[in-house]
Amino acid sequence: MQRRDFLRLTVLTPLAALSSRLVAGTAASGMPVERMPDGQSHRLELSSQHFLLDGRPFQIRSGEMHPIRIPAEYWRHRIRMAKAMGLNTIAIYLMWNALESAPGIFDLKSGNRDFVRFIKLCQEEGMWVYLRPGPYVCGEWDFGGLPPYLLRHPDVRVRDKGDPDYMAAVRRYLDAVAPHIAPLMVGRGGPILMVQVENEYASFGHDLDYLKLLRSMWQERGIEGPFSISDGLGQIQKQQTYLPGAVLGLDGDTDFEAAQKIAGEAPVWIGEGYPGWLTHWGDKDFARGDYAGTLRQLLEQGRSFNLYVVHGGTNFGFGAGANAKDDYSHFEPVITSYDYGAPIDERGAATPDYHAFRKLFAAHAQRPLPEVPATPPVIRFAPVTPVAHASLWDNLPQATPVRAPQANELLFAQDHGLVLYRRKIHGEGGALTIDGARDYATVFSDGLYVDAVSRVENPRLRKGSRVDLPRGKGKSALVDILVDSFGHVGFGQAMADRKGIVGSIRLDENVLEHWDVCSLPLDDGFIRQLKPVVSAPSRAGIFFKATIRLDQLGDSYIDMARWTKGYLWINGHLLGRYWNLGPQQRLYCPASWLRRGDNELLVFDMHQTVAAPIEGVTSLHA
Structure with missing residues (x-):
């Protein structure tokens, strides 16, 4: 269109x-x-x-x-x-x-x-x-x-x-x-x-x-x-x-x-x-x-x-x-x-x-119109609070060293999902600028969350691609930049919309080179091989899991309003993305993807370290 x-x-x-x-x-x-x-x-x-x-x-x-x-x-x-x-x-x-x-x-x-x-x-x-x-x-x-x-x-x-x-x-x-x-x-x-x-x-x-x-x-x-x-x-x-x-x-x-x-x-x-x-x-x-x-x-x-x-x-x-x-x-x-x-x-x-x-x-028909078919049934399910299942940081694949950032498609032949850029920075912190972050990145210093940058220009989001790293006392710090992607642009001239980081990464205007990069495609193969956590992780980047038990089946909308940003699977089917930026807070789940008895919900959130309740409701709109 x-x-x-x-x-x-x-x-x-x-x-x-x-x-x-x-x-x-x-x-x-x-x-x-x-x-x-x-x-x-x-x-x-x-x-x-x-x-x-x-x-x-x-x-x-x-x-x-x-x-x-x-x-x-x-x-x-x-x-x-x-x-x-x-x-x-x-x-x-x-x-x-x-x-x-x-x-x-x-x-x-x-x-x-x-x-x-x-x-x-x-x-x-x-x-x-x-x-x-x-x-x-x-x-x-x-x-x-x-x-x-x-x-x-x-x-x-x-x-x-x-x-x-x-x-x-x-x-x-x-x-x-x-x-x-x-x-x-x-x-x-x-x-x-x-x-x-x-x-x-x-x-x-x-x-x-x-x-x-x-x-x-x-x-x-x-x-x-x-x-x-x-x-x-x-x-x-x-x-x-x-x-x-x-x-x-x-x-x-x-x-x-x-x-x-x-x-x-x-x-x-x-x-x-x-x-x-x-x-x-x-x-x-x-x-x-x-x-x-x-x-x-x-x-x-x-x-x-x-x-x-x-x-x-x-x-x-x-x-x-x-x-x-x-x-x-x-x-x-x-x-x-x-x-x-x-x-x-x-x-x-x-x-x-x-x-x-x-x-x-x-009013313009030659014959009576057919009866309107009945709407498929819809169900609710009670709130359930997932528990930590796996940490992204425990499931990093072998890194690929690169001198300068490259798009996911060129570096890994990766179409969607996440990519991680990792590097030690020596000396004091400073202003970290990420040019060409496509499309959303969270930044960590020594495992501690610092800030996020977004390609989406919105009054409710902090503008710019700059993150202020904490100042140390001559120590080195391990900096992680976790980049999430949305869909590729599909209209107009911006059709070479490659994902990951497609520009330079600078610290106080000095270009940082030599990064270790990990491909995290979030595809079925990646999800299947996740190693479960031994103890509750405290660093954002967690997969949460819950079981919902259903006695009857029907369509449902899964309410993610108390979560931040990420992805939701049901019984292995990726329903799609959620984001508290809105306006969508509920994801449609068809009855055919549910089953009587136990159903597995899997959530990956970019920000939350503590799970929030999830419930099934009957409509897209609150």
């Missing part, structure tokens, strides 16, 4: 000049022609600025949701919720980096990665699919969906047809997914109506030949289209990156008349209409939206559209991305929840917007 706030338009521009075209987009009865995927071959044509399905006008009423953000056990429920609201199409991103964890290592089947199964469920439920497979998607996802392993190439230029490393990876990705997509296209009896080429490219570059190359690469692999692009109208006008013959999707804009002048005879539609918005760590509150007025006009005029999003889901694990200005300043990491203020909330419940939108759809 578009990051730029100025694209959040909610008022349609006058369309009187297009009235004759709108009439042509409806059936003789004045109602949109309805078709449902039935396993037979169909044809979506782009003709006279309209969508034609099997030769008859067709209105795409789409809502976006992303399989990787939804527990697979709930896929059918969420699809049914979208259908009951009045939609006929589901739009989905494929997050490349969720499917290829390392070069050539693909997983298209496990958990919520099985996008083929999701698409087939859409077809079973009578819903068409609008596929947005990237390679770049944005979506507030880590690195915009690109695999962070690309950042292991020091000079890589992503989204650039002239970069051999990037394009080799793109070809490998398309080779892996295209054979699964081709049989699901509408012309072969599948539900996929059209495929988007890249995403919001005009907000990044101006090389139209790059988009043409991607389209030809899909075609070479058996995907004949139709194809679409989606972007802000102003960006397309400026960069002149309209892909000839493609459906033109407007993101956050409704100036169809101006867009049609660019698209010629190809249809123009709302590629992304925003009923809600994203939320960053440090925002005052969760973002909301107001789209009812725009939706009413779209329905009255027979316009095709895609709601971004109808259901957001959750940035489980390390999935949450980040935004920044093009010079890497004003870093804004995305919270773990992707609730987005969407009509269907994070755990699948209908919101007031859902019911308002459903009334609008019902």
Whole structure:
């Protein structure tokens, strides 16, 4: 989706000049022609600025949701919720980096990665699919969906047809997914109506030949289209990156008349209409939206559209991305929840917007809408106080000596998690300045916590990258800098957002060299090998563990309001990040990740040495 706030338009521009075209987009009865995927071959044509399905006008009423953000056990429920609201199409991103964890290592089947199964469920439920497979998607996802392993190439230029490393990876990705997509296209009896080429490219570059190359690469692999692009109208006008013959999707804009002048005879539609918005760590509150007025006009005029999003889901694990200005300043990491203020909330419940939108759809429907599915059950559990399980400092791997700091991706081929920089400093303390700490660091002197620095610019955080080390009397001190990372920037020009420390470390303006560096990726392998503590540790950097016993199962929100900053696992599943900076204080836990009887909670906190209670509650908001 578009990051730029100025694209959040909610008022349609006058369309009187297009009235004759709108009439042509409806059936003789004045109602949109309805078709449902039935396993037979169909044809979506782009003709006279309209969508034609099997030769008859067709209105795409789409809502976006992303399989990787939804527990697979709930896929059918969420699809049914979208259908009951009045939609006929589901739009989905494929997050490349969720499917290829390392070069050539693909997983298209496990958990919520099985996008083929999701698409087939859409077809079973009578819903068409609008596929947005990237390679770049944005979506507030880590690195915009690109695999962070690309950042292991020091000079890589992503989204650039002239970069051999990037394009080799793109070809490998398309080779892996295209054979699964081709049989699901509408012309072969599948539900996929059209495929988007890249995403919001005009907000990044101006090389139209790059988009043409991607389209030809899909075609070479058996995907004949139709194809679409989606972007802000102003960006397309400026960069002149309209892909000839493609459906033109407007993101956050409704100036169809101006867009049609660019698209010629190809249809123009709302590629992304925003009923809600994203939320960053440090925002005052969760973002909301107001789209009812725009939706009413779209329905009255027979316009095709895609709601971004109808259901957001959750940035489980390390999935949450980040935004920044093009010079890497004003870093804004995305919270773990992707609730987005969407009509269907994070755990699948209908919101007031859902019911308002459903009334609008019902007023324009040819037949009664399906009943709204029941919301999955939700449970509480009583407060439990974890105990210290392991100390990070007892589980340090062998250090790698470096002369100067290097990014995690370059030094360790590490995409996420923590990294530790360690060095003895002789003489008195002083002002320690950490340039390029990405993204949050705690500093210790001889094992004692000194201070923290954060890349997030927020009035509630201390500004600057300087930490005052305690003054000694000619002694040496062991300085530890523990760096935690958020997601990689996924929008704009700041795409080489490598993690760790990417600048110099100085003491009273003197550059400090020769550091010992430890890789701490917090992945499954690292967590499994943790050595338990013998006695209660007193130094921050502790893994805490608790057992909760459940007699019944249901979704829950785990309240972390009394903790500081870190990560939470349940039964080995990483729910995501928490941070008392807010506004999110509760992490969604799906019922499918719980079990009757004993359940294991594991917490890693960057600051706390004393555990606080944790409890299960029934909603994201207090």
